[in-house]
Amino acid sequence: MANPVLVEVTRGAVVESAHRGAVSVFDADGKPVWEIGDTARPVFPRSAVKAIQALPLLESGAADAYGFGDRELALACASHSGEPAHVELAQAMLAKAGLDKTALECGAHWPSSHVATIAMARTGSAPNPLHNNCSGKHAGFLCTCVHSGIAHGGYVKAGHALQEMVRDAMQSVTGAAHDVDHCGTDGCSIPTYAVPLKSFALGFARMATGRGFAPERAKAAKRLLSACMAEPFLVAGTGKADLALMRAAPGRIFVKTGAEGVYCAALPEHGLGIALKCDDGASRASEVMIAAVLAKLLRSDEALAAKLAELANPPVESRIGAKVGLLRPTAALA
Numbered sequence: 001m002a003n004p005v006l007v008e009v010t011r012g013a014v015v016e017s018a019h020r021g022a023v024s025v026f027d028a029d030g031k032p033v034w035e036i037g038d039t040a041r042p043v044f045p046r047s048a049v050k051a052i053q054a055l056p057l058l059e060s061g062a063a064d065a066y067g068f069g070d071r072e073l074a075l076a077c078a079s080h081s082g083e084p085a086h087v088e089l090a091q092a093m094l095a096k097a098g099l100d101k102t103a104l105e106c107g108a109h110w111p112s113s114h115v116a117t118i119a120m121a122r123t124g125s126a127p128n129p130l131h132n133n134c135s136g137k138h139a140g141f142l143c144t145c146v147h148s149g150i151a152h153g154g155y156v157k158a159g160h161a162l163q164e165m166v167r168d169a170m171q172s173v174t175g176a177a178h179d180v181d182h183c184g185t186d187g188c189s190i191p192t193y194a195v196p197l198k199s200f201a202l203g204f205a206r207m208a209t210g211r212g213f214a215p216e217r218a219k220a221a222k223r224l225l226s227a228c229m230a231e232p233f234l235v236a237g238t239g240k241a242d243l244a245l246m247r248a249a250p251g252r253i254f255v256k257t258g259a260e261g262v263y264c265a266a267l268p269e270h271g272l273g274i275a276l277k278c279d280d281g282a283s284r285a286s287e288v289m290i291a292a293v294l295a296k297l298l299r300s301d302e303a304l305a306a307k308l309a310e311l312a313n314p315p316v317e318s319r320i321g322a323k324v325g326l327l328r329p330t331a332a333l334a
Helices: 046-053 055-059 070-076 084-096 114-122 135-148 161-174 197-209 215-230 241-248 283-297 302-311
Strands: 005-011 014-027 032-036 183-185 191-193 254-258 262-267 272-278 315-317 323-329
Touching: 005 283, 005 315, 014 197, 014 283, 032 283, 046 055, 046 135, 046 161, 046 197, 046 215, 046 254, 046 262, 055 070, 055 135, 055 161, 055 215, 070 084, 070 135, 070 215, 084 135, 135 161, 161 191, 161 197, 197 215, 197 262, 197 272, 215 254, 241 254, 241 283, 241 302, 254 283, 262 283, 272 283, 283 302, 283 323
Parallel strands: none
Antiparallel strands: 005 014, 005 323, 014 032, 014 272, 183 191, 254 262, 262 272, 315 323
């Protein structure tokens, strides 16, 4: 079935573009609370599930052995913008395990932060794997390997003991099989698995509540989400949507974006998990979608809902900063 249009882009009074997508909201008992579109369609979650992928870092004992607090745990769940604070913390995490950037197998790219990129270019510096938006996650992977006595060479490959730990966590939390027929390779070279969108919504409801988890996992899930909500800058970076959304209601909203228009979120006080996918992969639309969904779910808090609704209707601006249109959620989301 064709997913409905969830976001429109206007220029003047004319709708210039439109984005289709699907949304799933579940509680931790497996009950669908709100669904739009085809939520049974398998999607790759990409970076939106990093908090689940970080569970072995805590459950193995590595995080506590290396003295990691909220900052390190947030970075382990991050798609960071490569600003100095992100790079320095990833390097420090590796050092705790006796490693450096040469152990990272995520590849290098320029920071998504324009300011950070310009600063590097001015000094003639080139990016290294620490600047990769996934370097915190990979630092967590490597720390897990070293603490657990697992050889870390090739840790990004399917079948490696570390990736089997991650896959087991993903399967257990989402309740969906992560099998070879639905396996792809993520941008940072680790395996990624396409499963129904609704499975990720259920998974984050469980992460938010601990329901259905053994006590150790429930504690680990709570620590990870709490760390991200406490340190949203380290999860994202300056000007990022994740930062704005989590700062809108500190300690109440967890969100995490993923490539190709995916978002996952959790509302711990309501015991809800959220997952959505913009069909065409546009992050400008997925950011509107998640803000609109949060505004609706949190509508009983009028001040917060108004703040989220503003984030769900960002302006389209000309090169001189004049407002010439906007992105807006359709009636299906509003």
